[in-house]
Amino acid sequence: MKKYTTLFFDLDHTLWDFEANSKEALTEIYYNYNLAEKGIVSFNEFLRVYYKINDMMWEQYRKDEISKEELRNDRFYNALIAFKIGDRKLANDIGDYYVKTSPYKTNLFDGCHEVLTELKTRYNLHIITNGFEEVQHIKLQQSNLTKYFGVVVTSENAGYKKPEKGIFEYTLNKVGVSKEESLMIGDGIDTDIAGAIDFGMDSVFFNPKTYKEVNSTYTITKLIELIRLL
Numbered sequence: 001m002k003k004y005t006t007l008f009f010d011l012d013h014t015l016w017d018f019e020a021n022s023k024e025a026l027t028e029i030y031y032n033y034n035l036a037e038k039g040i041v042s043f044n045e046f047l048r049v050y051y052k053i054n055d056m057m058w059e060q061y062r063k064d065e066i067s068k069e070e071l072r073n074d075r076f077y078n079a080l081i082a083f084k085i086g087d088r089k090l091a092n093d094i095g096d097y098y099v100k101t102s103p104y105k106t107n108l109f110d111g112c113h114e115v116l117t118e119l120k121t122r123y124n125l126h127i128i129t130n131g132f133e134e135v136q137h138i139k140l141q142q143s144n145l146t147k148y149f150g151v152v153v154t155s156e157n158a159g160y161k162k163p164e165k166g167i168f169e170y171t172l173n174k175v176g177v178s179k180e181e182s183l184m185i186g187d188g189i190d191t192d193i194a195g196a197i198d199f200g201m202d203s204v205f206f207n208p209k210t211y212k213e214v215n216s217t218y219t220i221t222k223l224i225e226l227i228r229l230l
């Protein structure tokens, strides 16, 4: 094991259980806005369609093909359209509800606090996230994660998104650490891992669903494995 001094964590799907938190918010939306009555008979079908559209639009946002506003305003509209509900006001109301609700959810991956508490005694910990500035800080605060991290870099304040080298350069400069001493930990193959490799920094691929070999330096399926690894 190389001697790292500094660990950079991704937030969504790595520490903060995006899927569980988002599902809670979408369940509230489905019932509060009576989507069954409006023609979306199956909640699971609503989830499936929304996730597919959201993933596709996040990918477009990451490639700078659409703006933050387009992403936020159109993902629910496009989901409703898929169910033949062309209601722009409903889409905007749902979109506002989602943005105001989901960051306050606090489901984390198993062992999150335990692992961060232990690692913090031996390493400097920081966050690099592609999420939005105001949203990511709410998630960290609500989930009681702020105390572990020195620097929280979002793609909005860096002016670059993972996997762009710029976001890693910006963050390591801000922290004042070399890439040789640094390790990136995240679930995103095309963002965290591809970005770290391109930048020349070691990485840990976190894949909670199944073990999957990628080009990362290390792979884990549970956060607790970091304790043994580091």
Ligand SMILES: [Mg+2]
Residues within 6 Å of the ligand: 010, 011, 012, 013, 014, 186, 187, 188
């Ligand atoms: Mg992630």
